[in-house]
Amino acid sequence: MIQRANVEQMKSSELLRLARVLKLPILDRKIARESLVDKIMVEIEARNKREFIEMKLNSPAIKIENLIKRFGKKVAVWGLNLKVNPGEIVGLVGPNGAGKTTTLRILTGIIKPTSGSVEVDGYDMLDNPIPAKSAIGYIPEKPTCYPSLTVREYVTFMARIYEVPNEIALVRMRQFVDMFQLDEYLDSYIGTLSKGNLQRALLVGIFVRDPPYVLALDEPIYGLDPRGAWNLKAYLRQLRDEGSAILISTHILEVASDLCDRFVIMNEGSVVGRGTLEELLASQKEARSLEEVFLSLTGGIPE
Amino acid sequence: MKPSTFRIIRNEIQMLYNQFKQAITIPSMLLFYGVTLIGVFFVSLVVSSLLSFAPIISQLGTLLETTIDRGMFFGAFAILSASSVITGYFGLGPAAIITSEDENLLLPAPVKPYQIFLGRYTRRIVRKMAFTILGILAIFPLLLSANILFFSIIFILFCMIIFFETNYFLGAMSSYIRLYVGQRYKSPLRYIVVILIGLVMLIPAIPSFTSTFTVAYVFPSNAFALVITEMTGVFALDVPFLLGAGLQLMMYIICLLLTASITGYDYYEVFSASKGSEEIEGRFSKVIRGNIDFSNSRFNDPTVWIMLKDFWSRLRSPFQIWKYIYAVVGMIFVLYLNLFHPVWFRPLVVPPDLAFAVVPAFVLMLILLVQMSSLTSMLSFVDEKDNVYLLKASPFKSKDIVLAKFLLSFMEVGIAAIPACGFLIYIMRVEGYLALITLAAPLVILFTATGVAVGAYVPVMTNDPKTLPVPLAFSYPIINLSLGTAMVLVVAVFADSLLVLIALPVYVLGLTLFFLASAVRALNSYK
Ligand SMILES: Nc1ncnc2c1ncn2[C@@H]1O[C@H](COP(=O)(O)OP(=O)(O)O)[C@@H](O)[C@H]1O
Ligand SMILES: [Mg+2]
Numbered sequence: 001m002i003q004r005a006n007v008e009q010m011k012s013s014e015l016l017r018l019a020r021v022l023k024l025p026i027l028d029r030k031i032a033r034e035s036l037v038d039k040i041m042v043e044i045e046a047r048n049k050r051e052f053i054e055m056k057l058n059s060p061a062i063k064i065e066n067l068i069k070r071f072g073k074k075v076a077v078w079g080l081n082l083k084v085n086p087g088e089i090v091g092l093v094g095p096n097g098a099g100k101t102t103t104l105r106i107l108t109g110i111i112k113p114t115s116g117s118v119e120v121d122g123y124d125m126l127d128n129p130i131p132a133k134s135a136i137g138y139i140p141e142k143p144t145c146y147p148s149l150t151v152r153e154y155v156t157f158m159a160r161i162y163e164v165p166n167e168i169a170l171v172r173m174r175q176f177v178d179m180f181q182l183d184e185y186l187d188s189y190i191g192t193l194s195k196g197n198l199q200r201a202l203l204v205g206i207f208v209r210d211p212p213y214v215l216a217l218d219e220p221i222y223g224l225d226p227r228g229a230w231n232l233k234a235y236l237r238q239l240r241d242e243g244s245a246i247l248i249s250t251h252i253l254e255v256a257s258d259l260c261d262r263f264v265i266m267n268e269g270s271v272v273g274r275g276t277l278e279e280l281l282a283s284q285k286e287a288r289s290l291e292e293v294f295l296s297l298t299g300g301i302p303e
Numbered sequence: 304m305k306p307s308t309f310r311i312i313r314n315e316i317q318m319l320y321n322q323f324k325q326a327i328t329i330p331s332m333l334l335f336y337g338v339t340l341i342g343v344f345f346v347s348l349v350v351s352s353l354l355s356f357a358p359i360i361s362q363l364g365t366l367l368e369t370t371i372d373r374g375m376f377f378g379a380f381a382i383l384s385a386s387s388v389i390t391g392y393f394g395l396g397p398a399a400i401i402t403s404e405d406e407n408l409l410l411p412a413p414v415k416p417y418q419i420f421l422g423r424y425t426r427r428i429v430r431k432m433a434f435t436i437l438g439i440l441a442i443f444p445l446l447l448s449a450n451i452l453f454f455s456i457i458f459i460l461f462c463m464i465i466f467f468e469t470n471y472f473l474g475a476m477s478s479y480i481r482l483y484v485g486q487r488y489k490s491p492l493r494y495i496v497v498i499l500i501g502l503v504m505l506i507p508a509i510p511s512f513t514s515t516f517t518v519a520y521v522f523p524s525n526a527f528a529l530v531i532t533e534m535t536g537v538f539a540l541d542v543p544f545l546l547g548a549g550l551q552l553m554m555y556i557i558c559l560l561l562t563a564s565i566t567g568y569d570y571y572e573v574f575s576a577s578k579g580s581e582e583i584e585g586r587f588s589k590v591i592r593g594n595i596d597f598s599n600s601r602f603n604d605p606t607v608w609i610m611l612k613d614f615w616s617r618l619r620s621p622f623q624i625w626k627y628i629y630a631v632v633g634m635i636f637v638l639y640l641n642l643f644h645p646v647w648f649r650p651l652v653v654p655p656d657l658a659f660a661v662v663p664a665f666v667l668m669l670i671l672l673v674q675m676s677s678l679t680s681m682l683s684f685v686d687e688k689d690n691v692y693l694l695k696a697s698p699f700k701s702k703d704i705v706l707a708k709f710l711l712s713f714m715e716v717g718i719a720a721i722p723a724c725g726f727l728i729y730i731m732r733v734e735g736y737l738a739l740i741t742l743a744a745p746l747v748i749l750f751t752a753t754g755v756a757v758g759a760y761v762p763v764m765t766n767d768p769k770t771l772p773v774p775l776a777f778s779y780p781i782i783n784l785s786l787g788t789a790m791v792l793v794v795a796v797f798a799d800s801l802l803v804l805i806a807l808p809v810y811v812l813g814l815t816l817f818f819l820a821s822a823v824r825a826l827n828s829y830k
Contacts (some may be wrong), residue, residue: 108411111575112568129568134413144404147767148321149314157317160310161412189325191766205408216411 001210002044002168006175007037014174015040021166022047044167057086057135058122061214061245062107067116069102076102078269080116084245086212089236091260092249095298098266100249101141104216107247108138120214134162137206141218141249143199147191151182151201154190158205169208176204179231199223203232212244220248221255233259257290267298307414311422319426326774332764335774342781343441364537370652373538374510380524381508384470385501391474392481392497397566398573400424406578410571420566424559428468434773435460455534462548465555466527472558473504473523479565482573516542523558526550605699609707617686626679626719633722640729650730665733666742670787672727673746674780676719680712680754681771681779685761688769692762692829701826705755705819713751720747745790745811750783752818757782759822762829786814 010018015036019026022043026036062084069077077099084090092100105111107118109125109132118125123132145154152173159169177183180200185193190201199220206213215236221229236246236259250256256263257277265273265280273280273293280293286301287293295301326332367376400423401410409419439446439457446456477500484493504524506512512519513528520526529547532538640648684691694704724743728736757779762768764775793810797803 105575109568110406110410110571112572130413130415133411136411138407138411140407144407146318146404146408148318148325150321153314153317153321157310157314158408158412160314161307161409161414163307189321202407 001048002171004037004041006171007040007044009178010171010174014170018167018170021170055210055212056243057212057214057245059085060119061086061121061135062247063117063119064103064107065117067103067106067118068114069099069106069111070114075269077106077113080266080269080271082247082264082271084214084247086243086245087240088262089240089246089248089260091256091263092247092266093251093253093256093263093294094266095251097268098298099269100266101218103266104138104218104247104249108136108216109133135212135214137209137213137215137217139199139202139206139215139217139220143195143202143223145190145198145202145205147189149190150187151177151190151193151204152186154201155205155208159208162209164209168210172208172210173204176207179235180204180228195223196225196228200228207235211239211242213239213246215239215244215246215248217246217248219250219252221250221252229255253291253294263290265294265297272297308418308421311409311414311418312425315422315426316429319430326772329764332772332774335764335772335778339774339778339781340437340441342778342785343438344444347442347445364535367537373513373532374508376532376538377508377510377513377525377528378505380466380528381505381522383466384473384522384524385504387470387474388477388504389497389501391471392477392500394474394478395573395577396475396478396482396570397562398478398570398577400427401570401574403578406574416568416570417563417566420563431464435464458548459531459534462527462530462551465551466523469523469551469555469558472555472562475562476558476565482569516540520547521550521554523551523554526554605703606707606710609694609699609704610711613683613686613707613711626715630718630722634725637722637725637729641725650732661731661733662739665727665731665736665739666791668727668731669724669739669743670746670784670791672723673716673720673743673750674783674787676723677712677716677747677750677754677783678779679715679719680709680751681758681776683708683712683755684758685769685771691768695826695829701823702819704826705759705822708758708822709751709755709819712755713748716747716751716754742791742794745807746787748815749786749790749811749818752815752822753782753786754779756818756822756825759825763825 007015007018012033015033016026018040019036022040024039024043060083062082064080064082067077067080067082068075080099080103082090082092082103092103094100102111106113107120107125109118109129112126120132121135123129125132149157155173156169159166159173164172177186180203182197182200182204185197185201190198193201203220206215220232224232233255236248240246240261248256248260262276263274263280264271273283275283277290280290281287284293284296287296292301326336397416397420400420405419439460446453477497480496480500484496504522507519507522507525513525520529526547529540529542530544530551533540533542533544533547639645687694695701720743724740728740733739757775758771760775761771764772790807790810793806794803797806
């Protein structure tokens with residue numbers, strides 16, 4: 001859905017590009033910005049009436065059953081069950097090496113489970129990977145991206161791969177480039193970006209698609225500065241309210257406790273606790289905060 | 304073609320174009336490209352003015368026909384196919400084209416594995432074509448002097464690329480066979496399969512299939528051999544050579560499509576498994592991070608310590624072991640050849656009219672062989688991957704680091720060069736070869752130093768220390784070729800006086816010190 005406010009954000013050159021994509025006849029040599037925006041909005045609303053279908057995720061958006069993953073003899077994930085419904089943010093927390101990254105890599109279809117099943121948006125990841133993957137947005141633990149593309153080229157490429165219509169891609173690119181303050185890097189090569197800006201570019205690459213998404217975010221806050229983190233958290237809450245399903249892996253408990261609706265606590269590949277903050281506090285009598293719940297479930301609270 | 308395949312291909316070409324744009328705007332990259340092209344052009348100009356190739360080329364045919372027979376000729380190409388099938392069997396197959404960027408972007412995206420493969424492959428072939436064209440321009444003087452039709456050279460090169468690409472696909476398919484067999488049978492006997500498919504590649508070269516034009520010519524190795532025989536007239540069957548090229552092209556397309564169709568999700572797994580093992584090695588070389596490890600070790604000399612670390616961490620990679628095995632087996636074999644002169648392996652008999660070319664050819668071969676053995680020295684810094692920054696940040700002097708890399712590479716290059724030189728002595732009986740072969744030692748020293756220097760420049764030019772930029776990789780042999788030829792010239796000029804005993808060491812040691820100093824400089828100016 002394209003909002004007027006987002007179209008107004010766009011630079012003049014981008015507006016002209018958008019008008020061309022929408023095949024608007026522009027006859028005057030000069031056109032006032034306002035009237036161009038008006039024309040564009042009229043066309044977009046006409047299109048919305050014709051072909052707009054509300055996108056909704058199937059429920060549950062993520063369904064993991066009896067997931068086991070071995071690397072040789074090493075057991076990385078043991079018997080994981082996990083469901084995330086649309087409109088939920090679930091935190092996957094656990095110490096280093098608990099199996100969080102492995103779980104997310106299986107969820108996104110990068111690696112296969114040793115046994116067990118994974119469904120995304122109602123499609124089985126092994127039998128029906130293409131529709132399952134088209135809902136997924138993934139931020140890897142170690143962000144990497146093609147170094148010889150510019151940010152703009154990368155975002156455009158992602159829009160093409162996920163078959164986002166051009167007009168939506170143009171408007172959303174501007175919206176999120178502004179949200180994550182990437183404007184000055186839009187035409188820099190990704191290979192020259194700092195870690196935090198690379199992460200922002202990856203986020204723009206996801207959000208250029210229309211929501212709802214099934215987000216698999218592996219330590220997404222880690223490389224961002226306070227403003228970027230704040231913007232991301234605010235936008236994640238908005239996405240949740242609009243019906244996306246979000247699974248965040250983190251070991252930063254502040255992030256988890258202020259963002260997530262539910263928690264799944266992993267240790268050495270197995271789930272050692274799950275539920276809302278209240279449920280977890282009730283189950284662990286001696287614990288007074290999420291931090292203490294976490295510590296007592298993963299090896300005891302140090303004296 | 305599905306739209307997303309097209310989109311991926313378009314993106315690959317965009318990246319290639321951007322890389323090109325970046326390369327021609329970075330002065331040091333441009334410098335290395337320039338050195339390479341002008342160097343090749345210059346070398347080929349010199350060589351073609353010294354030697355007239357036309358008589359050699361015209362006699363090559365008869366030489367070939369008298370020394371080897373038709374079966375051996377076809378066999379040689381079949382062996383190339385067989386070896387790529389065998390190495391392909393143990394390789395990653397199509398998973399080798401997946402990068403860690405793909406892992407995070409395209410693997411979780413709604414695209415099929417074969418689309419990623421086609422995109423990456425298109426880029427590979429476009430890149431290869433561009434370099435071939437540049438290469439042909441650079442050796443233009445040589446082509447002119449050889450008096451061969453320009454068109455025929457281009458055509459043979461084109462067919463050769465197709466042949467090698469087809470072999471690459473055959474290797475990829477053989478990796479698929481391993482995957483398939485490995486999923487169904489666990490017994491170690493399953494490795495018999497690799498011998499079988501290797502044999503399948505050899506069978507079509509049997510003379511009874513190739514002595515007349517038969518169906519066996521659809522095999523890529525036979526088809527390529529046919530192109531050569533029919534174009535040169537050596538062992539010709541009087542079939543139009545375009546027929547061979549057509550068969551080659553057909554098989555190439557079939558193999559391309561087959562490889563695309565076997566590229567499935569299983570290869571994501573193969574890729575991530577290969578990456579896992581890489582990380583273990585990385586962890587091993589991270590030992591360097593802790594000062595405790597270092598101060599606890601018995602070796603207080605940083606040079607020795609880096610050498611030991613490199614030696615052991617390299618030994619962990621499966622490839623390294625084979626290098627040592629090759630060195631030992633190669634040395635024994637070469638000793639055997641030189642001592643017993645077995646009848647089944649005779650040295651080359653050079654016809655009298657070509658005798659004038661044999662000493663230059665020997666020296667050129669010597670330079671080339673040492674050059675090939677010294678490739679590892681270029682990797683001594685590249686193999687550190689990102690740890691090269693750790694190494695630099697560690698409390699060692701840059702010159703100790705460079706010295707350590709140089710000494711270990713020197714040993715490795717030395718043991719790789721010995722069998723090669725022994726083989727050269729045996730196969731090309733040249734008068735005074737003992738004097739000539741001693742030149743191998745200064746060549747090894749010099750080439751190791753240039754290799755270390757070129758390798759040290761990688762992180763100066765890019766911020767990805769694990770991939771060797773193309774211009775560096777290409778300029779390395781050219782620099783060596785020029786330095787080696789210049790060294791031979793120095794020796795030739797002073798050969799009659801005792802001055803050679805001064806001139807040669809001054810030349811070699813001077814340049815060696817110069818390159819090691821540049822390596823130190825490079826280390827101090829990392830991006
Ligand atoms: N490719 C791999 N090969 C071997 N072991 C692995 C691989 N990936 C992860 N592991 C192991 O699996 C365990 C879980 O790792 P991971 O999922 O990365 O944990 P987390 O993200 O929770 O820190 C670790 O012990 C890790 O060493
Ligand atoms: Mg992790």
